[in-house]
Structure formats: structure tokens, C-alpha cells
Amino acid sequence: MNxxxxxxxxxxxxxxxxxxxxxxxxxxxxxxxGVVLSFDDTYVKQWxxxxxxxxxxxxxxxxxFVSYWHTLSDAEIDKLRLLRAKGHEIGNHTxxxxxxxGDYNFDPSRVQEYLGDQIIPSLLNMRADxxxxxxxxYPSGERNEVYDAAVRQYFxxxxxxxxxxSREMFQTGEIFHGPNDQYExxxxxxxDNSYNNPVAEIEAALLRAKTNNEIVTVYAxxxxxxxxxxxxxxxGIRGSKLDRLIVAxxxxxxxxxxxxxxxxxxxxxxxxxxTNITVSSSGGSGSVNAYIIFLLSLVSLLKxxxxxxxxxxxx
Ligand SMILES: [Zn+2]
Numbered sequence: 001m002n003x004x005x006x007x008x009x010x011x012x013x014x015x016x017x018x019x020x021x022x023x024x025x026x027x028x029x030x031x032x033x034g035v036v037l038s039f040d041d042t043y044v045k046q047w048x049x050x051x052x053x054x055x056x057x058x059x060x061x062x063x064x065f066v067s068y069w070h071t072l073s074d075a076e077i078d079k080l081r082l083l084r085a086k087g088h089e090i091g092n093h094t095x096x097x098x099x100x101x102g103d104y105n106f107d108p109s110r111v112q113e114y115l116g117d118q119i120i121p122s123l124l125n126m127r128a129d130x131x132x133x134x135x136x137x138y139p140s141g142e143r144n145e146v147y148d149a150a151v152r153q154y155f156x157x158x159x160x161x162x163x164x165x166s167r168e169m170f171q172t173g174e175i176f177h178g179p180n181d182q183y184e185x186x187x188x189x190x191x192d193n194s195y196n197n198p199v200a201e202i203e204a205a206l207l208r209a210k211t212n213n214e215i216v217t218v219y220a221x222x223x224x225x226x227x228x229x230x231x232x233x234x235x236g237i238r239g240s241k242l243d244r245l246i247v248a249x250x251x252x253x254x255x256x257x258x259x260x261x262x263x264x265x266x267x268x269x270x271x272x273x274x275t276n277i278t279v280s281s282s283g284g285s286g287s288v289n290a291y292i293i294f295l296l297s298l299v300s301l302l303k304x305x306x307x308x309x310x311x312x313x314x315x
Pocket of ligand 1: 041093140
């Protein structure tokens, strides 16, 4: 680790010390702050090459939402078994990646067709290979309440996507949830090359999770070696970026949750109806943002991350 990285993490240690005394976390609350790292589609070899070799699986967990299960080779399915054995979660991402909007036009009369084509056959394929998925992510994040209710009969834990380019990730309450929240679906923001969420911005989101005792969900697709010709593929994250995020989360003392584990942190009164979703009720409050901006601007003053606060104050 070079000097600037050491300084950067020293800054984080300072922030974590401040965050752990946050006025926003009620005294006596159990510390559940954490992150969900999730990956979609079929990039089993890349996922295994990255996570299969790690020696810190007791600490660092991820969730892999797999589509096109019927096209996987035996070797790929074995790799998913090995990932599962290391504590990672294997979820479902439909049979052939059809979108509720793009392919089904949100049509309520086509729900049974969707279940028959996209949900049930892929669940059966996974079961035939010894997997019992309970979590599901929607291709392209396309969903609505009618489809949620149908899919939930097969996969109780649903992940969608959320992004808002006008806000920093830490200001996006939609991707955070905590023990006091009720939800029927959880959303993640993208950390692939194309999502315009640089490391510093994602680290600020991790900091909010720590400060506010929340869990933040992110997702990616490919995991790319820095030297590979694909390193800048829009739908992939470089291994070096993922390394930095994992180190930062560890430095902050965040837990790495599988999606199933993260889901069970909230919803203590059972799911509410979709029309009453109140994810991160505390998330959008000005005091939370003000406190995190204060912490980040402190880093800026220390010249550890001079770019962050400057960008934040523009919003
Ligand atoms: Zn996908």
C-alpha cells in the first residue's frame, strides 16, 4: 500500500471513529451496518476467479444472480457450488433475461406467461442441480407490484436497481435499508464501469451505511482483470476497483451480507404492501446528509480526498 492510500485509510479510520459516535444512531442499536455486493448474469468464471481464490470468505460474501442457467457448463455449475460452499449466495435472474417492461410491457394479463417462461423453468433447473435459490434480481431492474407479487411466490427476496444521476450515491436513500425499515423489494445501484460511480463516491455511500447503521446494496456484472482488453467494458468492474471497495468496507468495519441475510435485517413486522414501501425512512433526512457531508468535508480539509466534498456541495 503506498503512502497516499495509507493516508486515505487513516482518514477513513478517523471517519469511522466519528461515525461510531454519530448522533444519528440511537444508543443501544445493534450495529448492523454493512454492504451487499451482488453480481448479475452469467459471468461465473470471472466471479470464481475473483471470489473463489479469496481466503477471507468468512468475512467477504457476495451474491450471484444467475440467468441462462440452462446454458451453463458442468464446470461452471461446479464453480457456483464452490462459491456457495464458501458462504456466497446463488440467486436467480430469470431464465433468459427477459424484462418485465421491455418484453412484457408490464402487462398484468401476461404474469402467468412470465412465470411459466422466465421464473419456474429457471428455478427448476437450479433445483435439479442442487440449488435452492430464495433471492431474485430483475433484469434491467424492470418490475412493478403485480409482477413482484407473482415472483415472490417462488423467490421471497427481490432486488431491483435504482440510480439517480442528479444525486450522489450516499444521498440516494433508495439503495439503503436498516433494521427499522419495511420493504417488499430492495434496490441496488450499479458499480460497473458505465455507471459513473467512482470509488470515492461508493466509499462515501459505505460511510453513510456505517454512520447511519444501514446496509447499502450495489451490483455489477463482469469482474475484469486490469490488464485485460475488456478492462473498460461498460458492464463490468475492474478487480482493482473491487479490491479498493472491499478494503474500504473492511476498514470501516462494515459487514458483508448476502442478499438473503441483508433482507432479513429489516422487515421485522413482515412485508408491507408495495404501495407503502418506506425503505430507509431515515435515509432522505437532511440531518443525515448534513452529518455525512460534514465528515466528508473533514476528509477534504485533510486533503485526503479533495475532490469529494467539492462535488457534493454543488448539489
Ligand atoms: Zn442482467
